[in-house]
Amino acid sequence: xxxxxxxxxxxxxxxxxxxxxxxLKKWQATPATISRPTFETETLFGNxxxxxxxxxxxxxxxxxxxxxxxxxxxxxxxxEQSRAKAINLQLGPKGNARTDLIIDLHNTTSNxxxxxxxxxxxxxxxxxAAYVAERMDDAVILFEDHCSVEEHYFLCxxxxxxxxxxxxxxxQSVIRQDVLDWMEEMTLHILDFVELYxxxxxxxxxxxxxxxxxxxxxxxxxxxxxxxxxxxxxxVQDADFTPLRNGDPIYTLFDxxxxxxxxxxxxxxxxxxxxxxxxxxxxxxxxxxxxxxVIK
Amino acid sequence: xxxxxxxxxxxxxxxxxxxxxxxLKKWQATPATISRPTFETETLFGNxxxxxxxxxxxxxxxxxxxxxxxxxxxxxxxxEQSRAKAINLQLGPKGNARTDLIIDLHNTTSNxxxxxxxxxxxxxxxxxAAYVAERMDDAVILFEDHCSVEEHYFLCxxxxxxxxxxxxxxxQSVIRQDVLDWMEEMTLHILDFVELYxxxxxxxxxxxxxxxxxxxxxxxxxxxxxxxxxxxxxxVQDADFTPLRNGDPIYTLFDxxxxxxxxxxxxxxxxxxxxxxxxxxxxxxxxxxxxxxVIK
Numbered sequence: 056x057x058x059x060x061x062x063x064x065x066x067x068x069x070x071x072x073x074x075x076x077x078x079l080k081k082w083q084a085t086p087a088t089i090s091r092p093t094f095e096t097e098t099l100f101g102n103x104x105x106x107x108x109x110x111x112x113x114x115x116x117x118x119x120x121x122x123x124x125x126x127x128x129x130x131x132x133x134x135e136q137s138r139a140k141a142i143n144l145q146l147g148p149k150g151n152a153r154t155d156l157i158i159d160l161h162n163t164t165s166n167x168x169x170x171x172x173x174x175x176x177x178x179x180x181x182x183x184a185a186y187v188a189e190r191m192d193d194a195v196i197l198f199e200d201h202c203s204v205e206e207h208y209f210l211c212x213x214x215x216x217x218x219x220x221x222x223x224x225x226x227q228s229v230i231r232q233d234v235l236d237w238m239e240e241m242t243l244h245i246l247d248f249v250e251l252y253x254x255x256x257x258x259x260x261x262x263x264x265x266x267x268x269x270x271x272x273x274x275x276x277x278x279x280x281x282x283x284x285x286x287x288x289x290x291v292q293d294a295d296f297t298p299l300r301n302g303d304p305i306y307t308l309f310d311x312x313x314x315x316x317x318x319x320x321x322x323x324x325x326x327x328x329x330x331x332x333x334x335x336x337x338x339x340x341x342x343x344x345x346x347x348x349v350i351k
Numbered sequence: 352x353x354x355x356x357x358x359x360x361x362x363x364x365x366x367x368x369x370x371x372x373x374x375l376k377k378w379q380a381t382p383a384t385i386s387r388p389t390f391e392t393e394t395l396f397g398n399x400x401x402x403x404x405x406x407x408x409x410x411x412x413x414x415x416x417x418x419x420x421x422x423x424x425x426x427x428x429x430x431e432q433s434r435a436k437a438i439n440l441q442l443g444p445k446g447n448a449r450t451d452l453i454i455d456l457h458n459t460t461s462n463x464x465x466x467x468x469x470x471x472x473x474x475x476x477x478x479x480a481a482y483v484a485e486r487m488d489d490a491v492i493l494f495e496d497h498c499s500v501e502e503h504y505f506l507c508x509x510x511x512x513x514x515x516x517x518x519x520x521x522x523q524s525v526i527r528q529d530v531l532d533w534m535e536e537m538t539l540h541i542l543d544f545v546e547l548y549x550x551x552x553x554x555x556x557x558x559x560x561x562x563x564x565x566x567x568x569x570x571x572x573x574x575x576x577x578x579x580x581x582x583x584x585x586x587v588q589d590a591d592f593t594p595l596r597n598g599d600p601i602y603t604l605f606d607x608x609x610x611x612x613x614x615x616x617x618x619x620x621x622x623x624x625x626x627x628x629x630x631x632x633x634x635x636x637x638x639x640x641x642x643x644x645v646i647k
Contacts, residue, residue, distance in 0.1 A: 077582075081605050164522040226460040226522035228626045232585035232603050286373075289528040307528050309377050330524045 057179065059155040059216075059249050062096045063146050064089065064242065066160045068118050068210050069331070070105025071227040074238045075160030081239075091246055093253035094155075099145065101159070101210065104134060109228055111331050118159070122208045123149055139210075147213040150205065156218070157211040158245060160238060163223035164330045165339075166293040169237035170195040172219035174204045178350040179216060179252065185260040185349045186248045191240060195296060196266035197221075197325065197342065218245065224293070227330055260349050267296065267323050267342040275338045276306050276314060284308055287328040287338055295325045299341070306338070353475065355451040355512075355545050358392045359442050360385065360538065362456045364414050364506050365627070366401025367523040370534045371456030377535075387542055389549035390451075395441065397455070397506065400430060405524055407627050414455070418504045419445060435506075443509040446501065452514065453507040454541060456534060459519035460626045461635075462589040465533035466491040467541075468515035470500045474646040475512060475548065481556040481645045482544045487536060491592060492562035493517075493621065493638065514541065520589070523626055556645050563592065563619050563638040571634045572602050572610060580604055583624040583634055591621045595637070602634070 064082075066075025079098045082089045089096045105112045113134045120139035125131055126149060146154040171187055173180045176198055184196045204212050211217030220241050225234045251257045276285035285308035291299065299305065299322045306314040316322070322341040326332065329339075360378075362371025375394045378385045385392045401408045409430045416435035421427055422445060442450040467483055469476045472494055480492040500508050507513030516537050521530045547553045572581035581604035587595065595601065595618045602610040612618070618637040622628065625635075 077605060084606075164525055224522075226520075226626050227524065228629060229460055229624055230582045231588055231624065232582055233588065235582070236585070286526045286528055286531070289532070292527055292529065309373060310380075328525055328527065330522050333524060 056252075056255065057155075058253055059094050061154045062094050062156045062158065062246070062249060063099055063154045063214070064096060064158045064160065065099045065101050065210060067103065067106050068101030068159055069111045069116075069161065070102045070107070071109055071111050072160075072162035072225075073228065073230045074162050074222060074225065074235050076100070076106055077230055077235065078160065078239055078242070088243070089246060091250040093250055096246065099142065101142070102135065102138060111227070118161075118210050119208045121149060121210055121212050123205065125208070142210065143213055149213045152214045154214045156216040156249065157214040158218045158220060158242060159209070159211040160242070161219055161221045162225045162234065163221055163326060164226055165295050165325065165327045166224045167221060167295045167325055168193045168195055168223070169241050170197050170221040170325070171241060172197045172199055172221055174207055174209070174212060174217050175200050176347055176350075181264065181347055181349045182252070182257055182260055182351070183245065183248050184266060184347070185264045186251075186257070187241060187244045188264055189260075190244050191237075193237065194241065196264060196347075197269065198266055198345075198347065199269045201269055260351070263346045263348055266345055266347045267325070268345045269340060269342050270320075270322070272340050273305075273338045275333075275336045276308060277336060281336075283336060284310075285314065288313065291324060291339070292328055295327050296323050298322065298344075299324050352548075352551065353451075354549050355390050357450045358390055358452045358454065358542070358545060359395055359450045359510070360392060360454045360456065361395045361397050361506060363399065363402050364397030364455055365407045365412075365457065366398045366403070367405055367407050368456075368458035368521075369524065369526045370458050370518060370521065370531050372396070372402055373526055373531065374456065374535055374538070384539070385542060387546040389546055392542065395438065397438070398431065398434060407523070414457075414506050415504045417445060417506055417508050419501065421504070438506065439509055445509045448510045450510045452512040452545065453510040454514045454516060454538060455505070455507040456538070457515055457517045458521045458523075458530065459517055459622060460522055461591050461621065461623045462520045463517060463591045463621055464489045464491055464519070465537050466493050466517045466621070467537060468493045468495055468517055470503055470505070470508060470513050471496050472643055472646075477560065477643055477645045478548070478553055478556055478647065479541065479544050480562060480643070481560045482547075482553070483537060483540045484560055485556075486540050487533075489533065490537065492560060492643075493565065494562055494641075494643065495565045497565055556647070559642045559644055562641055562643045563621070564641045565636060565638050566616075566618070568636050569601075569634045571629075571632045572604060573632060577632075579632060580606075581610065584609065587620060587635070588624055591623050592619050594618065594640075595620050
């Protein structure tokens, strides 16, 4: 069984997602909160310059810069592309990383509650998910395991085990106490679990857990020129992880017309109307509800 | 009795408050929605460059640049200061404006619902408030009449009658349908009222209306160096226009300590944890609940 020696907690990967930034500050003042006997915990401020300017990023989204061929490409030299290389040097290198586990702290304007996003469904992750779900009633488990960890472009994909904690709803550039408390609670459960795992002392866990698995991303309605002509329907707004069925209204055009979802499965939308996704005219992600076997 | 000949509707005074920007686009496509027989309605895009950059403002807050001595000061020449002078030329000049009524459309990240902000409690405004309140169950009436219209630095203070429609909660850089619908409904009620007023045909109104009156603005907790050391307490978050009493928790410090409100009146907080107010470390505004006489 694997042992975790080095864990990194990253905050401020997006400069206007405040919870991680403030938790890092808090933990720097009280390091005992995040230290555990069997491993070292380090913290890293992902995008300090974007935070200084109160923006998600300066040149491009830092959390999309961690593909191996981009990290190896010397021609990608803007601020976030350079920052990605520096972070890869510090925590990685991706594929053979010094850091065993990266926990990357994120906020969303969507009503997703405290969501644990996992990039693969192996023994560690499924046990971790079951452990956290048992201890946090509000926790949502979301698998984005449609590709390998290496194929993901996220910061946390540097390490073999990469986790995103995604908590909302929180407007950009705001600190909400409920969101901060959820994020801290989920982070500390993960650290506790790693400690138990290292000590081969994980408590009894259920055989399966209820989770969601990412399927696809939907775009906002556009005209032929690519201009946005509608918005997320009011019935879908805030209804993250509430099922959407074929024929349910999903968008309202600015002229008043309603557009319905034309899908052949029961979909669970999330990242609904996330502010940062407007850059690419994205409306929401969809997933399926799944029972995941806890691999013991 | 006054007649209104020219009404201006302003959207995008803050570039990342999207509802007004999208309503202006919508009404430009369907101008009949905002035209009425007895007056002209024009629309104005307050801060197009800030919207292009998806920010509240480029150099300084446009909606704080409309004091007479600032408008007259040639040394104030940054983008928003210049834009304020141009808008004052187009809709004003303040003190003797071509425009009889300005309706300025705003969003807040605070849970304020559709709020009608009025800068004085004269016959027109008190009748308007009563008219709107009777037609929109969710409407909140807020008087910011602690100084004269001329002494206000808001864009809408250019005209003798200036109104702010403030609708939330909406994260910056997002369009929520519920918020858009509220904003449009309130705007159209105001236009309908002006039409009735011009025709001396205002329907019977109650003798008083229930409203709020601004009293003071509270700051977030800071240390001696002016650094933020706490946040709005979770009990107060989203509780706009819910009474706050002496001894109620109002802030939580990042070290966990709770700070209680030490006040000698029943306060009604609003603009609670508004993202844009972090620039000045403001936590919320307070008001008193009042019965306002409808002047007929």
